[in-house]
Amino acid sequence: MAHVVTQPCVDCKYTDCVVVCPCECFYGDDRMLYIDPDDCIDCEACVSECPVSAIYRDANVPAVWREDVALNAERVAALKPAGARVTEKQPRG
Numbered sequence: 001m002a003h004v005v006t007q008p009c010v011d012c013k014y015t016d017c018v019v020v021c022p023c024e025c026f027y028g029d030d031r032m033l034y035i036d037p038d039d040c041i042d043c044e045a046c047v048s049e050c051p052v053s054a055i056y057r058d059a060n061v062p063a064v065w066r067e068d069v070a071l072n073a074e075r076v077a078a079l080k081p082a083g084a085r086v087t088e089k090q091p092r093g
Contacts, residue, residue: 001058002040003047004072005033006065008054015090017046017055027079028086034075
């Protein structure tokens with residue numbers, strides 16, 4: 001299992017979650033953050049740090065955002081080779 005970033009993260013620009021991730025498995029683009037499903041150890045540290053409640057265990061993603069499970073994997077596959085890992089809190093805006 002892994003955790004997934006869902007639609008409430010779109011354009012929110014908070015990065016509090018990445019700081020607590022022991023596996024550094026967050027990647028980002030200009031739209032939102034994504035979690036690498038292969039590197040996530042399901043520790044849940046990021047869940048309580050997300051100020052917009054956008055992070056869920058993949059099996060518990062609300063039906064309206066189920067497509068985000070595949071989206072996270074797809075975007076990480078594209079962003080990882082480009083070095084788009086996010087490990088530090090970024091300024092908003």
